[in-house]
Amino acid sequence: MELTTIWFLLVAVLFTGYFILEGFDFGVGMLLPVLGRDDRERRVLINTIGPVWDGNEVWLITAGGAMFAAFPEWYATLFSGFYLPLLLILLALIARGVAFEYRHKRPEVSWKRRWDAAIVVGSLVPAILWGVAFANILRGVPLDADHEYVGGLVDLLNPYALLGGATTLALFLTHGAVFLALKTTGDIRERAGALAVRLGVGAAVLAVGFLTWTLSIRSSAAAVVLAVGAALALLGGLAAARVRREGWAFTGTAVAIGLAVATLFAALFPNVLPSTLDAAGTLTATNAASTPYTLKIMTWVAVIFTPVVLAYQGWTYWVFRKRIGVANIPQH
Amino acid sequence: MDALDVARWQFGVTTVYHFLFVPLTIGLSVLVAILQTMWHRTGNERYLKLTKFYGKLFLINFAMGVVTGIVQEFQFGMNWSDYSRFVGDIFGAPLAIEALVAFFLESTFIGLWIFGWDRLPKRAHLASIWAAAIGTNLSAYFILAANSFMQNPVGYRINADTGRAELTDFPAVLTNKVALVTFPHTLAGSFLVAGSLVVAVGLWHLIRNRDSADTGAYRFATKFGSWVVLVASAAVLFTGDIQGKIMTDVQPMKMAAAEGLYTTESPASFSVLTVGSLDGSRELFAIKIPYLLSYLGTGDPNGTVHGINDLQAQYASQYGAGSYTPIIPVTYWSFRFMIAFGMAAGAIALLVLWSQRKGRTPSSKWLLRAGLAMPVLPLLANSFGWIFTEMGRQPWIVFGEMLTRNGVSRSVSLAEVLTSFTAFTLIYATLAVIEVKLLLRYARAGVPDVSEQPPIDDTTDDAERPLAFAY
Numbered sequence: 110m111e112l113t114t115i116w117f118l119l120v121a122v123l124f125t126g127y128f129i130l131e132g133f134d135f136g137v138g139m140l141l142p143v144l145g146r147d148d149r150e151r152r153v154l155i156n157t158i159g160p161v162w163d164g165n166e167v168w169l170i171t172a173g174g175a176m177f178a179a180f181p182e183w184y185a186t187l188f189s190g191f192y193l194p195l196l197l198i199l200l201a202l203i204a205r206g207v208a209f210e211y212r213h214k215r216p217e218v219s220w221k222r223r224w225d226a227a228i229v230v231g232s233l234v235p236a237i238l239w240g241v242a243f244a245n246i247l248r249g250v251p252l253d254a255d256h257e258y259v260g261g262l263v264d265l266l267n268p269y270a271l272l273g274g275a276t277t278l279a280l281f282l283t284h285g286a287v288f289l290a291l292k293t294t295g296d297i298r299e300r301a302g303a304l305a306v307r308l309g310v311g312a313a314v315l316a317v318g319f320l321t322w323t324l325s326i327r328s329s330a331a332a333v334v335l336a337v338g339a340a341l342a343l344l345g346g347l348a349a350a351r352v353r354r355e356g357w358a359f360t361g362t363a364v365a366i367g368l369a370v371a372t373l374f375a376a377l378f379p380n381v382l383p384s385t386l387d388a389a390g391t392l393t394a395t396n397a398a399s400t401p402y403t404l405k406i407m408t409w410v411a412v413i414f415t416p417v418v419l420a421y422q423g424w425t426y427w428v429f430r431k432r433i434g435v436a437n438i439p440q441h
Numbered sequence: 442m443d444a445l446d447v448a449r450w451q452f453g454v455t456t457v458y459h460f461l462f463v464p465l466t467i468g469l470s471v472l473v474a475i476l477q478t479m480w481h482r483t484g485n486e487r488y489l490k491l492t493k494f495y496g497k498l499f500l501i502n503f504a505m506g507v508v509t510g511i512v513q514e515f516q517f518g519m520n521w522s523d524y525s526r527f528v529g530d531i532f533g534a535p536l537a538i539e540a541l542v543a544f545f546l547e548s549t550f551i552g553l554w555i556f557g558w559d560r561l562p563k564r565a566h567l568a569s570i571w572a573a574a575i576g577t578n579l580s581a582y583f584i585l586a587a588n589s590f591m592q593n594p595v596g597y598r599i600n601a602d603t604g605r606a607e608l609t610d611f612p613a614v615l616t617n618k619v620a621l622v623t624f625p626h627t628l629a630g631s632f633l634v635a636g637s638l639v640v641a642v643g644l645w646h647l648i649r650n651r652d653s654a655d656t657g658a659y660r661f662a663t664k665f666g667s668w669v670v671l672v673a674s675a676a677v678l679f680t681g682d683i684q685g686k687i688m689t690d691v692q693p694m695k696m697a698a699a700e701g702l703y704t705t706e707s708p709a710s711f712s713v714l715t716v717g718s719l720d721g722s723r724e725l726f727a728i729k730i731p732y733l734l735s736y737l738g739t740g741d742p743n744g745t746v747h748g749i750n751d752l753q754a755q756y757a758s759q760y761g762a763g764s765y766t767p768i769i770p771v772t773y774w775s776f777r778f779m780i781a782f783g784m785a786a787g788a789i790a791l792l793v794l795w796s797q798r799k800g801r802t803p804s805s806k807w808l809l810r811a812g813l814a815m816p817v818l819p820l821l822a823n824s825f826g827w828i829f830t831e832m833g834r835q836p837w838i839v840f841g842e843m844l845t846r847n848g849v850s851r852s853v854s855l856a857e858v859l860t861s862f863t864a865f866t867l868i869y870a871t872l873a874v875i876e877v878k879l880l881l882r883y884a885r886a887g888v889p890d891v892s893e894q895p896p897i898d899d900t901t902d903d904a905e906r907p908l909a910f911a912y
Contacts, residue, residue: 152911152912155912156908156911156912159552159555159556159911159912160552160553160555160556160557161552162552163507163548163549163551163552164545164548164549164552166507166511166548167540167544167545167548167549169511170510170511170514170540170544171537171540171541171544171545173514173515173518173540174514174533174536174537174538174539174540174541175537175540175541176533177514177517177518177525177529177532177533177536177537178529178533178534178536178537179533179537180529181525181526181528181529181530181533182526182529184518184525184529184533185518185522185523185525185526185529185850186522187518188515188517188518188519188522188525189518189519189520189522189850189851189852189853190852192519192853192857192861193857193860195515195519196519196860196861196864199511199512199515200864200865200868202508202511203508203509203511203512203868203872204868206504206507206508207504207505207508207872207875209504209912210500210501210503210504210912211501211504211875211879212912213911213912214501214879214882214883215879215882257851257852258852259852399529399530399533399608400530400607400608402607402608402609402611403530403531403533403534403607403608403611406534406608406611407534407537407538410537410538410541410542411541414541414542415541418541418545418546418549421545421546421549421550422545422549425549425552425553428553428557428560428561429556429560433908436905436907437905437906437907437908437911438907438908438911439907439908439909439910439911440907
């Protein structure tokens, strides 16, 4: 396999991992006012992701770094072209990250209220905008022959991309609810489980619509298989959620999100950012890539360190495997 | 004002801001790990109290470092996309490795440490803070290797067809002599901040709460922090001295600009104070120490140090017409402020140690004031150090290869950069106020009561047991 293909796959894997992991973080954040009826309940919700959200977010930093190192042209065009959406995502991630750490640092109700708002908005904005961004990557954007973005903000807000945003929003909400049903006890667990099923129906409709539209824009055999897999996994997850098999339900939504992201990358390949104008402007895994020497070094680094990272991050989830409920929340 | 100016301001503001939190994360992670190790070794509760106390301050700061760090990685692509295209083949690699090797380690194990007090065996919990500390310190190396390529590009060639820099020797990039000396210099500067914070908070409690049952803990903390500051000061001086010589070699203009040295001199004298003409092309008034600059720059009291005007003429003939001179007042003063503020912290640490000689308890109001100023001094020194090294590189973004003005994103409008600069400045300013208030609140609260430790073993049924720590 060519090095550029390997790195296309690695970037795809990193974003897939990011959306699976931070997907439920976002979902938990957005469901804070819905499932957390009082301060103790909200603290239960936040503490289900407390030990892991930061590690989950590093998947994004690594994906961005990998993109920069392996496909500098892709990184440069995408980040300068999708300027305002990325700015909003950054502001949201800043507010949200600080909120987790600071929310419980003072007892005042008004203080907690404000950080709750930061968590909700900080989770909602990226949950929508990542969908908008990735739909636009697949659809293609106006690039000139120098691979410079020549469109405006309006070009990014097309109906297909907005459907993409709605789809990631619904998927992450469902994923978050399923995760909460898996990680909590008592009343919250029951409500999260029931909510997951209702949210999941909407997510399934949106996801099927979005993936069908995706495959009508560009497609490949692999993409079709992955899309069907994503739909089946989501339906399977929903069925499991209905009968309160929470482990299977979470597996279902995680696999569904993973396969849906994989569908986008499979449909995109070998392009990385198609141009809707001049075909010469289209960025591909070849013309956007770094030199073989850089890719070779980066491949060695990835081969050595990725298993180590996966091992200790997996171990963290094992350490914090226990469900928590309101009884576990300390008074202070 | 154009998009380039605003993009530069944004980079300056977001980077200096980010680096207010980074040194404390780098230094305090290790100091907290040392305190926890001492608790494990001795079983003395005092060290556990200090671990938890300074650990809390560390975490309030850590969150800010994390979230402002994401901006740094995105910013290259957003505002500096032509720079990213030009150097991506080289510059992206250390950034990606930093994330994969260091950030995962740091963020995963910090989560284990925060929430793991009652979930992990004692030793594994101690190992977690060390893993996070190692990850944090390691991350500094990779980002400094990337920055050092901008100061002194090595291990690359320019592809004539694409006009882009291509990596030819990755070990050379990682062992760039600028990186090798900047790394210990930056770490030393970080420990200067962390040690100062430990002293300032400890001293405040020592002087204000003289009857506190925890006087012993604070006494230990102030001494411990003072020694950290003293050792860090020595390391800052030592590495800074080497750095000066390397800078004279690879970026002579930066050294000349640091000194306001307009004409080549051998021997060159060190300027204590130079007042230049408004256009920055010649000096009007100066107080100097003879031979010192030659010695600092070359190691030889009679060595030649090139002047701004000669270097300007040389670069103009080498790279084409244009100005290759940084803004002299900025480099000249930031260089001096860096040294003065950094050394001031060391001097106060000596006073603090002296005040506790032979078991005395300090009580001086003046000492307290000086002690409280301590953490601010090295923070200023760090900021001025970065302003100096980055402004001293101008007009280059990659020295000798790419001008800053050619690195900016062409597709990003002035309105967009202004929006982003304004948004970051506002959210950063708001968070700064909140963060400082929280730090003061928790610093004032003092060391926690640790007598009611939850059982560490995880064998009993604990469905109803409160977590040792929860957000």
